[in-house]
Amino acid sequence: MTLRVVEWSTGTVGRHAIVGIDAHPDLELVGVWVSDPAKVGKDAGRLAGLDRDLGVLATNDRDALFALKPDAIVHTAMTDDRIVEAIADLTSFVEAGINVVSSGPVLLQFPYGVMPDAMIGPIEDAARRGGASLHVNGIDPGFANDVLPLSMTSLSQQIDEVRCMEIADYSTYYQPVVMGDLFGFGKPMDHQSMLLTPGVLSMGWGSVVRQIAKGLDITLDEPLVERVEKVAADRDIDTVSVKIPEGTLAALHFEVVGQVDGVDRVVLEHYTRTSADQCPDWPRPDSGDGSYRIEIHGEPFMRVEMTHHGRDGDHNVSGMIVTAQRLVNAVSAVVDAEPGLVTALDLPLVTGRGLVTR
The missing domain is CATH 3.40.50.720 (NAD(P)-binding Rossmann-like Domain)
Incomplete structure (x- = not known):
């Protein structure tokens, strides 16, 4: 029909x-x-x-x-x-x-x-x-941190930690409101962006942490734990959404963590760059400019790297496509x-x- x-x-x-x-x-x-x-x-x-x-x-x-x-x-x-x-x-x-x-x-x-x-x-x-x-x-929150990690856990004998990661260069991501107002890219390092207001990360991505916990039948400590690392621009940077002057926020790593008895059990984390050469000590995609990485720590250890890009090679365009198609399908x-x-x-x-x- x-x-x-x-x-x-x-x-x-x-x-x-x-x-x-x-x-x-x-x-x-x-x-x-x-x-x-x-x-x-x-x-x-x-x-x-x-x-x-x-x-x-x-x-x-x-x-x-x-x-x-x-x-x-x-x-x-x-x-x-x-x-x-x-x-x-x-x-x-x-x-x-x-x-x-x-x-x-x-x-x-x-x-x-x-x-x-x-x-x-x-x-x-x-x-x-x-x-x-x-x-x-969508894709994140969505498939990359609900269906994909939970499907992987069906292969586990013992699970110590489920870690869902987005590792991406956002320089070609066109969403001025998200980049400037929500993330705070291009704003002074002491600026309190909407996203980094205490509790907001847990609202935005706590849903995936809690859904994984529900799928694994564990009860998390309250509240969820938020961890943030901010990196300033070492030069002026232009992205398709915002201009990032030297010394302002240019890269962001955050974690939303579900713990059980004080031990990390479900972790959602993002490594967000606005230039490919930033933060060399941070994880990088196995290929391309953006990926979702799932790690299941336990017996056995498992890791899946999901990458995507459009026919034009851009991962931010294909990010919009996979979000749309997860809904349409x-x-x-x-x-x-x-x-x-x-x-x-x-x-x-x-x-x-x-x-x-x-």
């Missing part, structure tokens, strides 16, 4: 989602929402960078899209700087009976223990009233799921079925 899908936003992830929906044999794009008035009335194919029209015109009319009665919304709008508003949007979607796969807010990837029950309850209640499901995922499974919040622990195996080049 072909599922009717609305794409919600056409930004850095959304335009790739449109391409993915169009390419998927089980999905039909029936609507596109945009926040930019200049995009209203433009064909989805052109907004996605395709060389053809798809016959679907973008709109900022929510009611018109709801009236289409889509089976699902692929929601890829920016949420990092509007979490409360985004949760209200998602709640309204499921209450209207529309299933949702979304790239954020990331704390909904596994909200239990991250968000108070008073915030989770209304979302779940709305989903049950509407008979719809909501699944938040999960649509059918989420539509089939029981109403409510759906995590990676609830879904069956999601594959790229139907996408092999013909």
Whole structure:
């Protein structure tokens, strides 16, 4: 059965989602929402960078899209700087009976223990009233630190520590709000960025730490532990998102740690550079400019390095593609799921079925 899908936003992830929906044999794009008035009335194919029209015109009319009665919304709008508003949007979607796969807010990837029950309850209640499901995922938080590490642990005899790492050069990552406001790149070293405000890392990535713990049936100490290492620029640096003057924040290493009786058991960490030659003592990808590395310490020790890049060779572009495709390819499974919040622990195996080049 072909599922009717609305794409919600056409930004850095959304335009790739449109391409993915169009390419998927089980999905039909029936609507596109945009926040930019200049995009209203433009064909989805052109907004996605395709060389053809798809016959679907973008709109900022929510009611018109709801009236289409889509089976699902692929929601890829920016949420990092509007979490409360985004949760209200998602709640309204499921209450209207529309299933949702979304790239954020990331704390909904596994909200239990991250968000108070008073915030989770209304979302779940709305989903049950509407008979719809909501699944938040992507690549990170998402596949690289939920499905991938938990699948690896199925090979373990004893587990001492699960460590999920992102190692990446963000110099070609185009997200000015994320780079400048959230991370604080280009800001004075003593600047308190949103991301490094105590507790925010645990909101953003604590969900993956807690989901791994749930999958391994361990109870973590409270609160989660946050560790941060900041590195200043040794020269002026230009990235596609922000300019980084010498002496300002240019590289960041952080950890979000789940401990049991004071011992690290589940660790999420990021090594984020804004120039390839920074921090030579930090880990580097085995190949390319960005990777996800999973290490399972125990018996046996296991390590998997996941790298990706687009056809143009850039890993930041392909990072947007894999985020979009994790959502697009999960649509059918989420539509089939029981109403409510759906995590990676609830879904069956999601594959790229139907996408092999013909």
